[in-house]
Amino acid sequence: MEDELQEALADLDEEKTLRLVEERIQAGCTTLDIIESCRRGVELVGVKYSNNDYFLSDLIMSEEILKEVMRILEPHIPLNDSNDGLTSPPIVMGTIEGDIHDLGKNLVIYLLRSSGYQVYDLGVNVTPERFIQALNETNASILGISVLLSFCVGSIKKVIDLLIDAGMRDKVKVVVGGYPVNQQVQEYTGADFYANDVTEAMNIYRQILEIGKGSV
Ligand code: B12
Incomplete structure (x- = not known):
């Protein structure tokens, strides 16, 4: 099944990635599912890097986008107060x-x-x-x-x-x-x-x- 978020990250489209993350939070997706889509996206960045379609600067770009994603997600990660x-x-x-x-x-x-x-x-x-x-x-x-x-x-x-x-x-x-x-x-x-x-x-x-x- 095509995952738009995964593809946006693989394309290093920061604006679209962050918008989709916000939309998924609003739609009630779990933070773990959102993180997993992003992880698969950067995995594709890695594949493109291996195939010489992407360069080191693109790996760095994927890092920057992931950090932004985490900044958005952090307040939504549920705190478990079960002790x-x-x-x-x-x-x-x-x-x-x-x-x-x-x-x-x-x-x-x-x-x-x-x-x-x-x-x-x-x-x-x-x-x-x-x-x-x-x-x-x-x-x-x-x-x-x-x-x-x-x-x-x-x-x-x-x-x-x-x-x-x-x-x-x-x-x-x-x-x-x-x-x-x-x-x-x-x-x-x-x-x-x-x-x-x-x-x-x-x-x-x-x-x-x-x-x-x-x-x-
Ligand atoms: C972003 C990135 C970078 C960033 C790293 C930024 C940072 N602060 O981490 C930068 C640009 C610095 C970088 C540098 C390099 N990179 Co790099 N990088 C990546 C990339 C695209 C994404 C990694 C990532 O952050 N993934 C997202 C996170 C969320 O996923 P994850 O790390 O897999 O973690 C998840 C699970 O694995 C698990 N997990 C992770 N750790 C742990 C620990 C425990 C205990 C547990 C339980 C679970 C767990 O949970 C996480 C959440 O889901 C990968 C591609 C890939 N396929 O992974 C290449 C990749 C890892 N890099 C690669 C390479 C070659 C390099 C460089 C050597 C490039 C170079 N020529 O300089 C350098 C290495 C520098 C060094 N000495 O380490 C190769 C490694 C190839 C190999 N098989 O050895 C990859 C696979 C790209 C590729 N296909 O060629 N990279």
Whole structure:
């Protein structure tokens, strides 16, 4: 089915994209559905970039449009005041070493925080050692790692190897997310879960946090 919003973003038509986002909010579409249409739109931007139809400046343009979309959406993201998050274990998140993509990670963090969860954001280009240090400092038992560049996937495996070496592997659930992530990446890195869209990401965290009502 054709998705006008996805196409507008893929065409880097900022005015149309923002208008369609506003219209969908008015029509009662969920923020998660709107975000997913936008994510698919920038995925097409990526395809056009790979085919040399778009350039780096176009990737930057898609970033600018996505940021504007988030500015419009943020006040509409429902706050969950169930207090679930306050009794849940903290979550550490970051983008892996070598990679500076952070829009997807920031989005997931925003949604988790809106649900009341405590998230420590390590930012981008995070070394495997820094992830382990942060887990020790925060006592977090959930680690989210974002990766958009395929050649950075190897560093995620390094994080998990370090967890094993430190005797921490069975105390930490590792979730990997981002465009190139799939079951093979999960198996190769040894992560517990993977997600490459926002709905899946939120479902996985809810699932882990449900189990974690006891201990994760
Ligand atoms: C915008 C963009 C940029 C922006 C990034 C801005 C920023 N602040 O993030 C800029 C212009 C800086 C950029 C730079 C580059 N980019 Co770029 N970029 C993109 C683009 C078009 C969109 C990425 C994006 O923001 N998507 C929208 C978000 C919402 O989606 P998402 O990140 O997938 O996140 C969702 C899920 O994956 C998941 N998720 C994400 N993280 C996590 C983490 C956890 C724990 C969980 C549970 C879930 C989760 O939830 C999110 C919400 O739905 C992609 C194309 C694509 N297909 O993704 C290329 C793309 C990722 N870039 C690419 C490349 C090559 C580069 C550059 C190397 C280009 C260059 N020549 O310099 C540099 C790399 C710089 C670096 N060292 O990192 C390639 C990577 C190819 C590959 N397979 O390795 C892609 C795929 C484009 C392409 N087809 O060639 N890029």
